[in-house]
Amino acid sequence: MLSAAAAPPRVLLSGDEAVARGALEAGVRVATAYPGTPSTEILEALASCEGVDARWAPNEKVALEVALGASFAGARAMASMKHVGVNVASDPLLTASYTGVRGGLVVVSADDPGMFSSQNEQDNRHYALFAKVPMLEPSDSQEAKDFTIAAFELSERFDTPVLVRITTRIAHAKGLVALGARQEREVSGFARDPAKTVMVPAHARRRHELVEERMLRLAEHAEETPLNRIEMADRRVGVVCSGICYQYVKEVRPRASVLKLGLTNPLPEGLIRGFAAAVERLYVVEELDPYLERQVRALGVPLAHPPTAPRTGELSPEAVARHLGARRRAPRPPAADLPPRPPVLCPGCGHRALLTVLKRLKVFVSGDIGCYTLGVQPPLQAMDTCVCMGASIGLATGIERATGRANNLVAVIGDSTFVHSGITPLIDVVYGQGATTVVILDNETVAMTGHQDHPGTGRTAAGKPTHRLRLEEVCRACGVEQVSVVDPYDLARTEEALRAAVSSPAPAVVIARRRCVLLDRQARPPARRVDAERCVGCGRCLSIGCPALSEATAAGGRRKVVEIAAALCAGCRVCAQLCPAEAIVEAGGDG
């Protein structure tokens, strides 16, 4: 992998893999991240690389602090995260801008316009302005690699963290990438320099001045860097764009002149003015917020289109064509009246079992970020809040304090999410003398992003054994006296534990432990089937929304019965425990 000579000339890499490859070639020593779509594959690609300490962090704030410390010690370091992860890491980010770096420090923000797997579609380009750090926006996999290398160089040259901002269509698009060799770099070690690394007010005031000077020098650099380039063609239309939007513009208006910005903070004002003067009609094409547009208008440069803010969703070639007034044939309408196919909890998912019990308890469910959020859909509809990582417990506490009761309320949070940011609000439950019940859905993995490890799994990013954080001990150490562990597949015992926890006047934690069904597929219990003779067609089993169950007509009759698709059934027996007629039996036997 490290030898370019032995590798094929160009390989297919996703943008995430290309960012990782760029970091590897740039000699990154410390890489850290918390999993989050669409950023997860960056750290995964580095996890097995020799010479790189690549590890999952409990959350993005810790990741960035670790990377900053490595930078202070003279190593090139990278922290990667999804867009909302930067919110968590924003505290160190805004002051890392003041301290600057010693080894190159790159922060990767993978934004999710269109919210394929996110709770919002915030535009993280604003963070570059806010934190006063340079930002690079690659437009394909090759640039994802090249810009990551350039980011490390810029970071060291200008003594600043550098934000590399990608979006889903960069992160999860694949393209051809030419590989280079890794440059190994010495790590200088930590040297005391309190004026730079101790941000007390007296030091920070001086550093802020340096930040402002740095941004002026970067603005000069932006005028001449090859990261920004003008592609002069038909002068009647000129387009300012960056990132994936550049590809859409080239797709639908291949002859337009383009000012392609790779360095999007600070902007090259001279280049923009010069380009604007050289074309007849000037457009800005960008996804989400009018980040470029506002700054271009602020220069007094007139645009050929009205202000476009606010905007929602991801762009497409078609949308860019409309924006640029390109004539295109009207698209054919999609087929009407097709049933939607939303994502669902997997057959055999322990979350489904737990949510089934919560529904029976008729409690409000303060939810969190994870696969279990899918429980908001019918037929379960067992999720009443979802805001951000770790919010379930704080929200439940707030509801309790406002209403004065906690016996109709449960906070539900996954194992990895609990470690990420559920521990501090649990401390607040105890400290605030509340009675909130917290359910930790422990599936022993970060499932939604593709089964990454975390401190509670006892394995590193490279799959090696490490200390395993025991969630029940953490909860007891927070001061929760009632901590129980149940297997959610056992509905009766789970219900009993939950009733006891919810009715208790003290805080309680129920850990519902059931390994994600997508792991260890070989070890599944045998599939179930429905004995059509016994099935009374009551539909109780259908109320759990399992994809393996469906309604059918009994052979030779009009009677409605339930059918189980053997290929899908994971043998969890949750449906069987709901059946009043004992009609759900082991497939192949008569029960």
Place this chain on the structure above:
Amino acid sequence: MARRAVTSVTIAGVGGQGIILASDIVAEAARCAGWEVKKNEVHGMAQRGGAVTSEVRFGERVHSPLVPDGEVDALVALEILEALRHAHRLREGGVVIASDLRIRPAVRPAGAPEYPADVVQRLRRAARRLVLVRATELAQQAGNVRAANTVLLGALSRHLDLPLAAWRAALGAVGPRLLEVNLRAFEMGRALRPARARA
């Protein structure tokens, strides 16, 4: 298929059917054939039993990884309702390679339509050039029911201008573990009668 500047393939199906793997094989085959390649895919929550698509584009120069509407040259569907869902995005004369497998959506929100009983007829009307494949059955014959995606790629290979050697190299590179089964499944798909040339 006539040589175009860019050839676009959309692969659609239900999360878990091997859609992304199939698109990786098409992309790698195009790379082996010497073309520039881009592909897009969706990860994360969207994959859990939901509708999933992945798209591959190859040619001398490829810009957008997303295929613009009306520019899909070949639509490969591992499930027939998903073929119908994307058929309107075909180029005039584009071809559909669809498995005859029907998978009902796992949940039916209130007011949502039923699975269309006439899905085959509707697909025939929407796509004049259609290869309907008993992909599950053929994959079983090849030795693994999960090789249905490779059966469809074999059928697709009759409609794309990529050399057989590139397909074989791609199958070896992307899925070396089940290579024998996959090569058999690919040949079974490739042996199917291709769709008529555009009238």
